[in-house]
Amino acid sequence: MQALYKDLVKHFGGQKLTAIALGVSQANISGYVSGRWNMSELIAMRAEKATDGKFKASDLCPSLKEFQKLTA
Template identity: 85%
Template sequence: MQTLYKDLVKHFGGQKLTAAALDVSQSNISGYVSGRWNMSELVAIRAEKVTGGKFKASDLCPSLKEFQRVTA
């Protein structure tokens, strides 16, 4: 998971730019990258939208994968 968050940061060109694109604080991005916490559903969906689907919300947020499994 941390690698995916690092790839997301790389996509935007840094933690501050990623934070601005996702409308969260840079400390949130740092927390994702370091593994302190996972991305929320809302932020993951926002990330999928702003990256044009390059990063899938269900990959960024484990609870969305569970939701997909249960509703499938």
């Protein structure tokens, strides 16, 4: 999961720019990248939209992946 968050940060060009794009603090982005916490459903959906689908919300947020399994 951390590698995916790092790729997301690379996509935007840094933690601060990622934070701005997703409407969160840079501290939140740092927490994702370091593995302190996972991305929420809302932020994961923002990331998918902000990257035009390059990063899927269900890949960024474990609970969305679980939800997909239950509804499939």
